[in-house]
Amino acid sequence: MTDTLTPVLTANWGDERAWTLPAYAATGGYDALDVALGMAPEDVQTMVKDSGLRGRGGAGFPTGVKWGFLPPPDPENPKPRYLVVNADESEPGTCKDIPLMMASPHTLVEGVIISSYAIRAERAFIYVRGEVLHVVRRLRAAVREAYEAGHLGTNIHGSGYDLELVVHAGAGAYICGEETALLDSLEGRRGQPRLRPPFPAVAGLYASPTVINNAESIASVPAIVKNGADWFAGMGTEKSAGVGIFSLSGHVKRPGQYEAPLGITLRTLIDLAGGIREGHELKFWTPGGSSTPLFTQEHLDVTLDFEGVAAAGSMLGTRALQIFDDSVCVVRAVLRWTEFYKHESCGKCTPCREGTWWLVQVLERLEKGQGSPEDLDLLLDQCDNILGRSFCALGDGATSPITSSIQYFRDEYLAHLEQGGCPFDAKKSTAWAEAVQ
Amino acid sequence: MSLAPETFDELREIAARYPQARSGLLPMLHLVQSVEGRVTPEGIQACADVLGLTPAEVSGVATFYTMYKRHPVGTHHVGVCTNTLCAVMGGDEIFACLREKLEVGNDETTADGSITLEHIECNAACDYAPVVMVNWEFFDNQTPESASQLVDDLREGREVVASRGARITSWREAERVLAGFEDGLVDEGPAAGSASRVGLELARERGWAAPGDAHGSSDLPEELPEAVEVADTRRAESETIAEEASDD
Ligand SMILES: Cc1cc2nc3c(=O)[nH]c(=O)nc-3n(C[C@H](O)[C@H](O)[C@H](O)COP(=O)(O)O)c2cc1C
Ligand code: SF4
Ligand code: FES
Numbered sequence: 001m002t003d004t005l006t007p008v009l010t011a012n013w014g015d016e017r018a019w020t021l022p023a024y025a026a027t028g029g030y031d032a033l034d035v036a037l038g039m040a041p042e043d044v045q046t047m048v049k050d051s052g053l054r055g056r057g058g059a060g061f062p063t064g065v066k067w068g069f070l071p072p073p074d075p076e077n078p079k080p081r082y083l084v085v086n087a088d089e090s091e092p093g094t095c096k097d098i099p100l101m102m103a104s105p106h107t108l109v110e111g112v113i114i115s116s117y118a119i120r121a122e123r124a125f126i127y128v129r130g131e132v133l134h135v136v137r138r139l140r141a142a143v144r145e146a147y148e149a150g151h152l153g154t155n156i157h158g159s160g161y162d163l164e165l166v167v168h169a170g171a172g173a174y175i176c177g178e179e180t181a182l183l184d185s186l187e188g189r190r191g192q193p194r195l196r197p198p199f200p201a202v203a204g205l206y207a208s209p210t211v212i213n214n215a216e217s218i219a220s221v222p223a224i225v226k227n228g229a230d231w232f233a234g235m236g237t238e239k240s241a242g243v244g245i246f247s248l249s250g251h252v253k254r255p256g257q258y259e260a261p262l263g264i265t266l267r268t269l270i271d272l273a274g275g276i277r278e279g280h281e282l283k284f285w286t287p288g289g290s291s292t293p294l295f296t297q298e299h300l301d302v303t304l305d306f307e308g309v310a311a312a313g314s315m316l317g318t319r320a321l322q323i324f325d326d327s328v329c330v331v332r333a334v335l336r337w338t339e340f341y342k343h344e345s346c347g348k349c350t351p352c353r354e355g356t357w358w359l360v361q362v363l364e365r366l367e368k369g370q371g372s373p374e375d376l377d378l379l380l381d382q383c384d385n386i387l388g389r390s391f392c393a394l395g396d397g398a399t400s401p402i403t404s405s406i407q408y409f410r411d412e413y414l415a416h417l418e419q420g421g422c423p424f425d426a427k428k429s430t431a432w433a434e435a436v437q
Numbered sequence: 438m439s440l441a442p443e444t445f446d447e448l449r450e451i452a453a454r455y456p457q458a459r460s461g462l463l464p465m466l467h468l469v470q471s472v473e474g475r476v477t478p479e480g481i482q483a484c485a486d487v488l489g490l491t492p493a494e495v496s497g498v499a500t501f502y503t504m505y506k507r508h509p510v511g512t513h514h515v516g517v518c519t520n521t522l523c524a525v526m527g528g529d530e531i532f533a534c535l536r537e538k539l540e541v542g543n544d545e546t547t548a549d550g551s552i553t554l555e556h557i558e559c560n561a562a563c564d565y566a567p568v569v570m571v572n573w574e575f576f577d578n579q580t581p582e583s584a585s586q587l588v589d590d591l592r593e594g595r596e597v598v599a600s601r602g603a604r605i606t607s608w609r610e611a612e613r614v615l616a617g618f619e620d621g622l623v624d625e626g627p628a629a630g631s632a633s634r635v636g637l638e639l640a641r642e643r644g645w646a647a648p649g650d651a652h653g654s655s656d657l658p659e660e661l662p663e664a665v666e667v668a669d670t671r672r673a674e675s676e677t678i679a680e681e682a683s684d685d
Contacts, residue, residue: 003645007637011650014637018628080456089561092520098561099633102601123456130467130504131516131560133573133611134602134626141623166454169615171463171502174558188462188488190501206457227649235647243647246636249522249563256564256635272639290521322522322563336521340558346501430527431567432580 002235002261004268006243008223009216010259013103019138021145024106030151032222036114037159044118048221050229052241057086057177057214058288058317060240060306063221067119069201070209079208083116083124084186087139087215088170088177090129092290092340093320096245097215099257101128101135104219105142109165111218113151114225116163119211123164126215127182130169139167174344178392179212181346192346193392216245236262240305240316250285250323251277251429263308266321267300280325284408288317290337291397293404294330314404327433329424330409331416334401335363341398352395355386359402366413369420376406376413440483444472448487451617459488462498464616466505471612475506506553511546513591514608516557516570517584523559526566527580532556534581535588551592553608564632565600572611574599577630601630 017023024030036044049064070081085108089097101108108126116124126143128136143165146152154162168186175181176191183205185191204210220242224232232242240262246269249255253274260269266285276282284294287304293314295302302312309316324333342356362379365371383399390396406413415423427433440448447468452461462484469480476499478492485492499505517532518524532554539547539554546553562568565577569584576587577600590597597605603622614620640646 002648003640005636005640005643005645006647007640007650008647010634010637011647013629014634015628017624020624090559092559093522093563094559095561095563099629103629103633129561130463130615131557131570131573132575133614134575134599134623136615137603137619137623140617140619144619167617168460169464169467169617170504171466172504173502185463186460187457188459188498190498231649247564249566250526254632254635255566256632258636258639260636272636320563324525328525333521333525336519336524340520344558426525426529429525430530431578432527 004264005258005260005272006235007259008243009100009104009107009219009245010257012107013099018103019105019142021106021142021149024104028226029106029222030110030149032226033110033113033151034157036117036225037157037161041118041120044114044225047229048115048118048224051224051232052229052236052239053217053220053224053232054240054306055214056216056220056244056318058091058291058315060316063213063217066201066213067115067211069199070119070211071202073120080123081119081121082205082208082210083112083119083121084182084205084210084212085112085124085126085215085218086177086179086182086212087126087128088182089215090174090177091318091320092337093247093249093286093322094289094318095247095249095320096257096318098132098135100219100245101215102132102138105135105138106146107222108139108215108219109142109146110151111221112165113146113156113163114221115211115213115218117161121211122162124166125186125205126165126167127176127186128167128169129176130171136167136169143167173346174340175346175392175394178394181392182212183210190346192348237303237305237307239307244319246304246319246321248273248321248323251280251282251325251328252323253277255323262305262316263303265301265303266295269321270300270323276323276325280327282323283326283328284324284330284333284405286317286320286322287314289320290322290340291315291393291400292317293400294408296408314400325429327424327428329422329426330405330412331363331367332422332424332426334405335360335367337401338363338398341394345394345398349391349395351386351389352391352398355382355390355395356398358382359386359398363402366416367422369416369418369422371417373414373417376410380406439479440469440472444468445483445487447616447618448483452487454617459490462488462495463502466495466499467612468616470505470510471609471616474509474609508544509546509550510608511553512551512607513605514553514555514570514572514611515588515591516555516560516573518558518560518562518566518568518570519556520559522563523566523568528567531567531569531579531581531584535584538585539588547592549592552588565630571597571599571605572608573615574602574605574611575630576600577632599626602626
């Protein structure tokens with residue numbers, strides 16, 4: 001039986017100067033790189049595949065399988081291969097990659113080197129959102145230290161393998177977390193999603209074979225290489241292997257990062273976090289960020305792995321557990337998320353560009369208590385026209401909070417209409433509100 | 438006024454980091470902002486010249502991203518997260534308080550040019566809600582009072598240190614770091630804040646760990662050499678499995 005919490009990625013976050021190379025090396029950092037360089041690249045790939053690691057960026061695609069989609073090198077037409085790390089972390093509620101890269105950027109850098117070796121890439125990029133200055137500093141310094149120590153550059157550790165790594169700061173656009181939009185952005189363009197196929201594995205960055213993985217996915221690789229595929233596969237659940245960082249925020253006593261095997265429940269996590277804020281009860285929560293359908297009290301025992309959450313009607317996403325207690329108006333929460341999607345819609349396709357605008361119109365009306373009960377059907381109808389008809393998953397995600405909140409809290413929407421306004425007092429939800437008895 | 442030759446050199450230096458120069462455009466625009474205080478027509482022209490693009494092409498990119506500003510930004514950029522989680526935890530109140538105090542609207546700059554106030558989207562720090570960013574440095578667990586004090590300190594030029602980050606310089610200096618030039622402040626601030634470590638500390642307290650981690654107490658080898666041995670056998674086993682799999 002694995003322990004309830006299993007710090008792997010977070011294990012060194014409390015260490016003195018954890019972000020520096022000496023501190024990282026003192027915990028055995030860059031040992032995994034030697035192990036990997038002593039193996040054939042294909043064997044490293046196989047190891048990651050066997051570990052059962054699934055993408056930590058939201059969709060949960062098996063990482064080793066994704067790497068295997070790269071076409072074999074074509075001697076007639078040799079094209080460089082690229083590894084691109086998605087460190088754009090902007091999905092509302094998601095707050096794991098940023099602390100990881102601030103505390104231990106070398107974990108990611110080592111992961112990049114091993115993963116690039118496994119897929120035979122000669123260049124890699126870390127695309128980090130721009131709005132996190134100190135994380136950008138730490139990443140750049142880590143890359144510089146890694147070059148100085150010979151972990152990057154030419155003939156790494158005498159293996160004959162060469163790798164260049166560039167840290168690239170974005171400029172504020174949620175859509176750039178979508179992998180093909182990220183590639184356009186990294187090519188110096190507006191960040192708009194690309195039509196697929198061709199998939200990035202075939203024609204990604206500069207139309208060359210490219211692997212894009214989330215920062216936590218890549219940061220998980222050194223531990224797998226060091227401890228073995230079985231070690232990782234032995235944690236978590238059958239189809240959702242390993243450990244992951246669960247991010248609790250909102251109305252719990254001790255919000256923060258809890259690294260645990262996949263399959264833990266929110267009941268356990270809330271318990272570890274000291275419970276819900278004094279004098280209140282859990283009302284609704286997101287299992288994997290704002291783009292994943294809301295859950296309620298009745299979902300406290302859902303196993304937080306890809307299968308468990310999907311079976312209960314939502315998605316594990318990024319394990320961004322935003323916890324809202326009974327002081328919070330769900331209509332206000334949903335309106336704010338919807339304004340976010342409207343603002344972040346890249347404008348490429350009509351269902352999302354126009355649809356998110358309309359959703360905000362209707363929700364604003366309802367929140368002010370000015371609409372009619374038919375507006376709820378109108379909202380659902382609009383969601384129907386966006387879901388599955390949008391060019392990328394941003395549009396789909398925009399509908400999640402709306403449809404799920406109407407499913408669970410229809411009466412609360414109606415109460416706004418009956419009262420001619422919001423029945424909640426926003427002051428009672430703040431971090432500094434007095435506890436109610 | 439055209440940009441200084443040194444700026445052109447740095448723009449070229451950024452472009453040279455990439456296999457294809459155009460990839461440098463986003464960091465180049467960050468550099469333009471650090472030099473010019475915003476994205477100016479001259480800055481756009483300079484990027485276009487360096488990359489062989491038209492100013493319209495550069496402009497089309499610049500307008501897509503919210504961090505690029507057409508209007509002059511103040512000495513400091515203060516961003517209040519008003520995405521749902523922070524808003525509910527008090528971000529809305531903080532934003533309203535600062536707007537009133539500074540007498541500005543969203544994305545506007547105070548009359549004395551000291552502060553630009555903006556409400557921002559989730560900044561990946563929800564476990565520290567409500568969050569305020571100054572020049573994209575984290576100020577965690579804010580209240581209307583603390584945020585109000587923060588902007589007072591900034592305007593008075595007192596030293597201000599981020600909760601998880603360095604001492605505050607200026608928005609322009611921050612933009613230079615985003616363009617890829619180190620400022621020597623990387624070693625300031627902690628590795629992680631308390632919320633980032635909460636799970637780790639609880640695990641240590643209770644003797645929980647991932648198998649094979651020397652920090653754990655349960656079902657683990659007592660001594661490190663043994664742990665290494667276990668890890669090695671596991672590796673060997675997984676390699677065997679890998680071989681078997683590829684034999685099929
Ligand atoms: C609107 C949108 C935003 C996204 N943002 C991120 C992000 O910030 N970070 C991330 O890793 N993946 C994000 N993704 C998912 C990526 O498209 C992609 O699936 C992921 O980076 C793949 O990495 P993984 O297989 O390691 O999970 C986003 C997807 C969409 C549709
Ligand atoms: S769904 Fe939205 S974000 Fe995605 S391509 Fe269409 S407009 Fe852009
Ligand atoms: S909602 Fe404010 S940091 Fe995430």
